[in-house]
Amino acid sequence: MATKDLVTKVWIAPGCIVCDACETTAPDVFQVLHDDGTCIIRPDALDMEFTKPRTDDIIQAAAECPVDVIKFDLKPFEWAGDATPAAQPAAAAASAEGHAPAAAAKAEHAPAAKAAPAKPAEPAKPKVLDPAIAALLAATTARGGHAVIDRGLEGVPDAARQMAKLSPDKLPADARFQKVLEKSKPTKEEPSRRDLVLGAAWAAFTAGMIALPTALFGRFMMPNVLEEPDPKVRCGSLSKYLSLQVGEVNEDFKSVKPSGFWIVREDERLVALSIICTHLGCVPNWLPNDRKFKCPCHGSGYTYDGTNFEGPTPRPLERFKITLDGDNVIVDRSKRFLAMGPNDTAVWGDPDASIPV
16 A cells, blocks of 8 residues: 655744745644734644644645745554555444445456656746745735735635635725736836836936036035934933833834834833834834834734844844933933844843843
């Protein structure tokens, strides 16, 4: 009897963006909890005997995941054609009760199993600037993940194919946004992006050639002074922050230019956290009920002290130098403290990285 690799265990690694692609392909294995904004493995799918007959669906769901967080273990098992592994113990029991002759006769007339043809090598995929972002945009169009990116709608589940054909008003929010984005692209009659860029470049060049003599003359007439924003920000009296509870965040200086920050109360100290996400530079939001910072761009999450714990961000939020001038709290943005990971925060122990309270 031939053998086949079957799934004995399936789980979801950190970094899921809750895109519904896995539930569309294998709804009896994966479940999206919209109230909690999470994706889980259904309780029945924690049993190996439940996952083995669903091996093909689980592998397909993993291929369609835009962020590659669906993981599984494979082990070889005896495989009788199209019969599921779950049905094999029943067949063995039937043989034990006296049906062995019928089974032998059926096996005698059964055609020999053909070896599966080898799959041709896939052509090399073109490189893109950011594969994760490209995968996410393609997946939101048809809920097909990598399967849609690699080979289009051909061969994807019927549910994904139907999703791609829906009108924008019947699509989920992310897929509707992608449809609108595609419709907004210029037609053949409209000027292309390349034409617009070249026209703007020539206009800028012409304006520069006209303004250059004036600028050079004005340069000699103006005083030689370089103006830069003061990196130090006076944040008020220390007593203003002593009333904060552990884990509370003051957002008064989030909009300070050119780089805002939060003042956070830890157990016995105050720290100043940069508002810039360490993934791609977006600005996270402080969620007081969840006691965490959440980036709206790619789902990165940080605890109240800036430690990263979810999403694609590689390291914690940066900290600015914070000191006291008498009773006044001073944040100096010219000096930063960069932790290299959630378990590598020794730099936070620098005396200038916090104020004891």
